Amino acid sequence: MVLIAAAICTKAGKTLVSRQFVEMTKARIEGLLSAFPKLMSAGKQHTFVETESVRYVYQPLEKLYMLLITTKASNILEDLETLRLFSRVIPEYCHSMEETEIADNAFNLIFAFDEIVALGYRESVNLAQIRTFVEMDSHEEKVYQAVRQTQEREAKNKMREKAKELQRQRMEASKKGLKSPGFGGGGGFGGGSSHIPLPIVGDTASVPSDLKPSFTTLQKPSVPTKAMKLGTKARDVESFVDQLKSEGEKVISPSSNKPVTSSKIPTSIENVHDVHLRQEERLVLSVGRDGGLQSFELHGLVTLRIADEKWGRIRVQLENKDARGIQLQTHPNVDKELFKLKSQIGLKNPAKPFPLHTDVGVLKWRFQTQDESCIPLSINCWPSENGQGGCDVNIEYELEHDHMELNDVCIAIPLPSGCAPVVNECDGEYTHDQRRSVLLWILPIIDASNKSGSLEFSCQGHPADFFPVAVNFVSKGSYADLKVVEVTSVEDDSAVKFSDETVFFTEKYEIV
Template sequence: MVVLAASIVSKHGKVLVSRQFANISRVRIEGLLAAFPKLIVGEKQHTYVEAENVRYVYQPLESLYILLVTNKQSNILEDLETLRLFSKIIPEFCPTLEEEAISSEAFELIFAIDELISMGHKENVTIAQVKQYLEMESHEEKLHKLVLQSKIDEAKDVMMRKASAIDKNKMEKLRSENMNYVPMSSNGSGRYGNGFQDVKSLGNGSSDGGLFGSLDSMVPPKPSARGSTPLSTPSNGGMKLGKGKGTKQLLESLKAEGEVILEDVQTIPAPARAINIPTEPISVSIEEKLIVTLKKDGGLENFELQGTMTLIVQDNEHAQICVQVETGPNEKVQLNTHPRIDKDRFLKEKILALKNVGASFPVGTPLAVLKWRLQSRDESLVPLNINCWPSVSRNECLVNIEYEASRAFELKNVVVSIPLPALRDAPIVNQVDGDWRYDSRKSFLEWNILLIDNSNRNGSMEFVVPTSDPSSFFPIGVKFSASKFFCNVKLVGVYDSHTGDSPRHSSDTQLVVDSYQVV
C-alpha cells in the first residue's frame, strides 16, 4: 500500500493531527483533507470513500474520524489493518477522545504514526512494540538536562558570590559612617557635646553613661566566608562556639546518625561536574541491565538480562550509514532488530542498515537499533552471590554476611544495602572487607567494596545489633557496574552506506544493575 497521509479529523472538518508521507505539496494534502467531510453522506458506518485520484479509508471514533488518504492502487485490506492499529493507539495516549485532549497529545500521536507507517508503507509492529519504542529513554534528553542543571548551579554560585560581595561592601560603608558619626565624650557623662542624644539608645539599653563596650559592638559584624553573620564571642564567660567537649559530643552524635559533618568551615570550590557529551558525529552506546532475584536460603529465583545498542547520529551528513557488529555464540540470547532495520542483512552479514535504500537515520534522536534478552535458571551466570546468616541470642543478634563473585567479571562500585530494624545507635561492626556506612534515617547498613577482582573474589562482614527478627534483614539490595558483557555483542565499525568510508564515531559500553535482590 501507499499511504499519502494519516490524520485525525473532527466531524466538522477540523484537522487535529496529520502526518504526511507522500512527496506532494502541503497545499495538496490540506485540500484533500478539507474535501473529506463533504464526501461523507448520512450517518452510515462507511469504511472508505473514493474520490477522483485518492481513496479515503476512515473509521468513526465518537466525535472524530481516523483517516488514511491512500492512492487507489493501495491494498484495502492492509489499509484497514493499519487503521485498526491506529484506532487502538489513540486511547493509549488520550484519556478522553475530545478535540482538546487529541491536540495536547499531537506530538506523541505523530511519533506513534511514524512507528506504524514508514515511507508510506505499513510496519510490521504491534501496539506493545509501538509503546515500547516511544517509552525508550532518551540519552540526548538526559545530557540536555545535565547541561542545564550544571548551568543553573553555576549561576547560583555566581549569584551567591556577588551577593556576598555586596553585603561586604555595605558593611564596610556602614562601619565607615558610624565611625564618622559617633563623637568622643569629654566629660564621661551620658550626654555628648553639640546636642547629640545619649548613645545608650544605640547600645544594650543599660543606664550607665558613656559608650557601651567598644565601637565594634555598635557596628554589624562582617559576613563570614559563607555569607552569614558569625556569632559574636563574649570576652568573659557565656557560650562559646568552638570545638569543646560538648561540641565534640554533638558532632559524634550526628555522625552516628549518618550525618555528614564538615570539620573545616572554609569554602572549598566544588570540582567541575563531568558531563559526557557526545563530540563525534556518530555515537554508539551498548548497555546491559541485570534483573536478578536470589533466595536467602540459597538458589536462584529469577535471572533476566536486557541489552540495548543505541545509535545517535548528530548531523545529516552521516545519516546514511551501516553498523557492523559481532554477536558471538549467543545460543540462548534472543536478538531483535528495530523494525526499520534490514533483518535479513543482519542475520547474514551482521550489519545494521535501514531497509529502504536511500533512507536516513533520525538526526539528534537516539534509536535503539538492536535489542537482546536472556532468561535463565542457570546459577553459574550469577555474577555475585550474597549469603546472610543472622544468629539470635538473648540480648543481641550477630549477623554474618558474605559475598562470592564469579571469576568472569570485575565488579566496580559494589554497594550491598542491608535493611536493619529501627536502632537507637549504629550497629557494632566487628569485621568488614571494605567500608561501611550506617544510614539512620533509612535504617540501612551499606557495605561498600570499590572493586572486586581476582584478588578479592570472597569477602565478609560481621556486625551486632539488638535482638531482632532474622527476616528484618531482608530483602538485601545490591548495586554494581562492570565493563564486560554477558552477551558477546561488540561494535566492529561504522561505515558510510555509499562510499564505504568509516566516519569518526565513539562508543560506550557498560553493564549495570536494574534490580538485584536477596529475598
C-alpha cells in the first residue's frame, strides 16, 4: 500500500487533523480533502470511494470520519486493516469524539499517526507499541526538564554559597585587615595567610607598619579603611560584592538591621583600650525537618590585642561557668598549669611580653554534641497540603536558653520559583525576596520576654519545596559561659584597664 494522507474530518466535510506521508503540494492535499464529502452518497454500505487517481477509505466515528487517502493500486484489505488501527488510536488520546477534544490533542494524534505510517508505508506496530513510543518521547522531555531544573537549582545554590563566603571574607578583612594570626601559627582558629610574616609570642620585634591593622578597623568594620588595602584579596572581595550589588543582589553590611542570608558579625565596641580582648564563637548546626539533631559544632576563639608596650606583660583572669564540659585549649606558648589552676592566661616566660598591635589567639575551643537541649533556638516548620495544589505552612521558633539574647534574627524559608506567599499571621516582620524565591522572617531581638513566635502563610508547591530553612542570628553573650573578669600586670599585680567584646553568631544553621 501507498498511503498518501490520514485525516479526521466531520461528516459535513470540515477537516480537523490531517497528516500527509508523501510529497504533495498544499493545494493538492486540500483539494483531495475537500472533494471527499462530495463523493459521499446516501444509502451505500461501502467504506471506500474512488476517483480517477485516488481511493478514499473511511470509517464513521460518531460525528466524525477517520479517513485514509491511498493510491488506487493499493491493497484495499491492507488499507482497511490500517484504517482500523488508526480508528483505535483516536480514543487513546481523546475521551470524546468532539471537535474541541480532537483539536486539543492534535499533536498527540499526529505523533501516533507517524508511528503507524512512514513515507507512505505501514509500519509493523500494534496499539501497545504506539502508546509506548509516544509516551517515551514525553518521558524523555520530562527527564530533560528535571535535569535542567536540578542544574539551575545547583547553580543558584553554588552562587549563594559563594556570595556568603565572599561576604564573610569581606567582613573579616574589613574588621581586622588580616586574619587573626594566633601566635604566628598559621593553622587552627587563628591561622593567617602564609605570605604574611606573623609575630611569635614573646618576640619583641616590631611588626612592619604596612601590616599593622588600625583600631578604626576594629571599631567600624562596615566602613572602608586603610586596612581594606592590606592585600589584593580584600580588594577582590570588595569588587565582587560591589558587582553583586550593582546586579541587584542584597549584599549588605552586618551592622544593618536589614536581613541577610549569610553569616554576620556585629559591630565591635566603640571604645577600645590599649588592652582589648575579643571572644568569638561561631555555630554550625543542622536539624532534621521531622526533629532530631543531625550535627552541632561550636568553634570559639579568644584573641588579645595590646596597643602599648607597657602593658605587654599581663595576665588575663577568666570566669568559666560552663557545665557542659566544653574543652578549652590554650596556645602552646601560654602557661597551661596557670590556666588549669587559676583560669589565668599568661605566657610561660613571664619576662617576655605579648606581641603588639595585632590580634593573637590565646584560647580556643570546639564543642560537638548530639544533645538536643544544647540548641539555642529551635525552629519547627510544618508545611501541609491544602488540597488546592498548594500548602499551608506554619513555622514557629522558641528560645531554649532564657538567659540568651539573640539579635538580628532572620529565618529564610525557600519558596517554589515564581510563587508569591500569602501571609496570614506573623510575629515580627517579613519580606518576600522574589529574586531568590525566599520568604525572610525578620525578628530584631529574641529574649526571655519574646521567647516564642510563629509565622503562617499559604503558597503553591509541595511540602518539600519549603526546605531547607536557614537561620541567622548574632548575640553579644557567650554560648560557652566564658567571661573575662580582670587583667593584671605581671610586675606588680596591679589591675590593668581593658576592653572586651563577645560575639556569638551562626555560620550555618539549617533545618533540612
